[in-house]
Structures are given as C-alpha cells and as structure tokens.
Amino acid sequence: MGYRKFLRFWHYLVVLLITGQLINNAFAAEPEWGMVDKKECDRACLVAIMDGYMNAIFMQDKGIVPPLAQDLRMTENTGMMDVGEGVLWRTKSEPTEFKIYVADPVNEQVALQTRLIIGGQNALVAVRLKIDRGKIQEIEHLYDRDINDAAIPLLTTPVPLLTEDVPLKKRASRDMLNRIANTYFDALEGDNGRIGAFAKECVRHENGYRTVNNPPPGGRMMPAPFIPTADTEQGKEMLRFSMLTCTEQINEKTFAHMKRIRPRRVLIIDEAKQIVGTFPLFVHDGTSRTAKPGDPPGMMLNLVTMETFSIRDGLIHHVEAAPFVTLPYGLGNGWTMDSGR
Template sequence: MTREWLRQQGDAYLTALLDGSPAAVARDSGARMTENTVAIPFGEGILWRGLTTAPENFRVDVIDPVSNQLVIGGLADVRGRPFLVGIRLRFRNERLIEAEHLLTDLIQPAAWPNLASPRPALGRDVPAELRNDRTELQLIADSYFDALTSEDSGRAPFADDCVRHETGLRTTGNETPPQLLLPQNTPADDRARMQILMDGMSVRSPADQIDSGLFADLQKVWPRRPIVIDEQKGLVACFPLFIQNGDVRASPLVGYPGVDRLPSPLPFSTQWLEIFKIYSGQIHEIEAPVFIPLSYGSGNGWDEGSGL
C-alpha cells in the first residue's frame, strides 16, 4: 500500500464519518475500534454519530506504508463544537482492521492561535541526507519517555530548536507564560502552586523542564506505542499511556520560586497522541494534538495488561 493510497483512505474515512456511513468503509470482518480507549462496535461512538467538520486547516498526517497505518491529528467540529481529535487507521489487504479514536473538547483559549494551521516543519519532507531510518526514529521517540521518567534530559537527543505543543498550547520556550484557565474548584493554595509551576515550565525548553524535576510525579509511561513511523516526513506517532500512581520521586524542583517539591497527586492516568519530528538524530518538534484523562488503572484498549 502506497503513501497516496493511505492518504486517500484517510480522506475517505473522514468522509464516511461525516456522512455517518460506516458501510462505506471497506473493512475486515474482525475489525476492532476504540474511542477514548473503550472498545465499541464499529460505526458507534461520538465521531460516527456527531462529526460535523473534519480536520482541515489544522491537520497533521503521519503515513506509514511499512505498517500500513495512518494517523490524523487535528481540529474538528462535533455538532458544531470544536474538538481536537486523533485517529489511527490500520489496513491489511486493502481493508481496515483497526480504528482508534481519541478526542477532547478541552481547549485552552491561549491555544487557539496555534490551531489555525500546523507548524510548517511537520508537513515538510526530510532531505534524504538528514533522514533517520525506521529503527532510529522509533528508538529516538521512545527515548523521550525515558527522559521524562528519569529527570535526565540527556537520555533523549533534543535539538536546540525543539518546541512542544500540547492540544495547541505552546508549553515550552515561551518568552512570557501563556494565560491559562485553572479549574475553578481548586483550593486557593493549590491554584497558587499550579500557577507557579505552569509559569515556570512554559518558559523552559523541553530538556530544561525535564532536568528541573517537573515530571517527578510521573511513575511511568507504558505502553508507549511508537507504532506509526513516517520516514519521508521524519515523523513518529506514539500513543503513550501516562501513569501517575501518587508517588513522587526524590527529585527537588529547581527554578520554581516558592515550590521546592511536587505534591503527591491522587492517582490518575492520561492517554496521549504524541507526534515527533525527528531528523539528523534529534527531536526538533513535538506535537501532542490530543490527550484524555483516565481513571487510574485504565488500559489503552489495545494492550492486555496496560494501565498498571
């Protein structure tokens, strides 16, 4: 299956979603589908029932002719409301065998300028002399999660120009911290601490955030699922499960005045779509179009035993 064929299948799938017509999708009789990690019958769920505008202006495609997979991350409308979505499709013998949907309508107002269109680098081909091979791309993407869970940015090859966006919000390298909405039911002391942490993290580079101890409450990232690899664009789409069990590693926070330790969080997990732009052996862009909160212990809907 070619890149062009996979791209066409992605467009056709979005059209079928808009039409609410699962019968229009050529699929295997055993095709599996999840939406926000829950296995549901093919043709059911929010996107099949409610998609009114497919991702267009803000859309990132990761196309993998080796594994016959396609990922689409972007901004859509569901019954007139904006949603960020991540869609993974996998084919065999030109028939769909897997469909994975992630979606959220939690979008910070400060994110909207970055949701007009993707960063240009995400759509550019990597020149042949700068490309990494498939195995290298997978290992480099995976190393990011090693760094996150060790307070050691040296475990991942960050480029000096690396910037991370998360549901449209630029979370690294800001000249001034973005204005974020915090939950209104958060106690005043917790709100003040959250504001200090968010202000401090948003002006740091991805590497500096890791080394500052900001992620010491992240127990593990597993499964990581760097499973859709686009060698032509230098993109790796991962579907990592972040697990926070309530423990905090013994790493002091550095550079957050008034907050020297992370508090122990109540246990929870989050499921993400993360897209890495990699070339010359380094991570240059990180785009996380969508993540969803989960109850602690929840699995990802695909890997037996995931979640704990």
C-alpha cells in the same frame, strides 16, 4: 415417479443449488491470486484511506467506509465499539484545515491529528487506522471536546516541521527514528533531560498550547488557557519554567509524578516526513520520585494521547501532543492487556 418422490427430488435439488451458490459466494469473497492485481499501499494510498474514512464520519454514512477486515477491532477513548457508534460517528462533525498525517507504508498504519468541529464545538481528535491487505483492521479514536478558544491560534495551521517532506539524503533510518522518539519517554521516566535527543530549540505543543521554550517574558507552562503574570512569586516561577528548554524542564524533576509511560506504542514511522506517531499511556499512581516521607499522595489517573515527534539531524525539534484523554488510575489504553498500572 410418484408425486411425493417428485417433491422430495425437487427439494433436494433446490438445497443443492442454494448450497452450491453459498459456497461459490464464500469463495468469491476474495479474488483468485494475481500479482498483476496487487498493488502496495504507499503513503498516498494510506492517506487516501484515512480521508475516505473521515469523509464517511463527516457524512455519517457507514456505507461509504473503505473496506473493513472481518477481524476489525475499534475503540474510542479506549472503549470498544463498532463502526457507526461513538461520539465521532453519532455527532455531526466538520473538518478544519488543521491536519497532521503520519503514514507508515511498512507497518501499514496511518494516523491523523486534527481539530474538528463536533456538535458546533472545537475538539481535538486523533484517529489511527491499521490496514491489512487493503482493508481496515484496526480503528482507534481519541477525542477531547474541552478546547478553549485560546488554543485555536496554534490549532489553525500545523507547523511545517510536521508536514514537509525531508530530502532523501537527510533522512534517518526507521530504527533511528524509533530510538530517538523513545528517548523522550526515557528522559521523562528518568528525570534527566540529557537522556532525550532534544534540539536546543525544541518546542512542545500540548492540546494547542506552547508549554516549553516560550520567548521572554514567558507564557504558558501547562496545557490550559491560564497565562501566568509576574505580580506574584508563583507567577514569576511559572513564567521562568515556561521559558526553559525541553531538556531543562525535565532536569527540574517536575514530571517525577509520572510513574511510567508504558506501553508507549511507537506505531507509525513516517520516513518521508521524518515524524513518528506514538500513542503512549501515562500512568500516575499517586507516587512521586521526589516525594518525602509522609507526603500525601498526588494525582491518581492515567492519560492516553497521541504524541507526534518531528526529528531532524538526529534530534527532536517539535512535539505535538493531543488530544488528552484522562482515565481513572488502573484503566488501560484499550489495546494492551493489563496496561494501566
């Protein structure tokens, strides 16, 4: 064999070896099937994946993120980005004790509603993960950093209705939980509180403020630090409204400016806690179902949030809505084609 033929032979041999190794590595990415090695990801498993992901954010270390799927998709405040990008990843964040986990082993999804300290500032955050065979396939971040200190008292410890297990005998089915959660949105769209499966004592927290069923003499009726006073007619009316029940507030058609609440994305049904995690899109196009001819247009904006419903005995007892992420009218939720109008 001549020298040139010898070199070509070795080149050919090296290429074969490298190609074979690459093929082996590609197929080695997933182990051979074995039922013994496969474990279902239960509620505790999903929560552990969420905790692992959040710990990576707190450490600002992509290297310790739980396994990611090859077709991973991620958004933050509806904008598409990659792991390591965005406010939550690139701004120093610290956890607090306010944590609401909603975990669904059937749909392999888990969400966390929480208060974080982001860049030294209080922020409300919702994170959703979808898991596929042990790997994170979807990541959704929502955050609102405009949190006033007046909201902190209700953002220190979650209400027990959102964190306690419900005995098996008292649990509603998945289908019933889904139906009950949807009645909340149906009632708002229909301007009829009786459509909603509301308990009389139903309470709603919005960005840390109690906005319904306030005890006398009343309190906030909107998610803002401002507390009305009874020294003006407007203040008296606001205090009156704040003391109404969930059903009564909707019956007054105060929310008629909401054109629609769709897509609702009732994504996470936590049977153990009897809570339902949703990621609805509120669409406001400037119209109102109570507007009179010639009235000027109202607000034109969209809003994405996470709303968690606590359901007991077939009724909604608590609604935790946060964070509020406002968008220009026409923009969607980042996940549903053609949403936003």
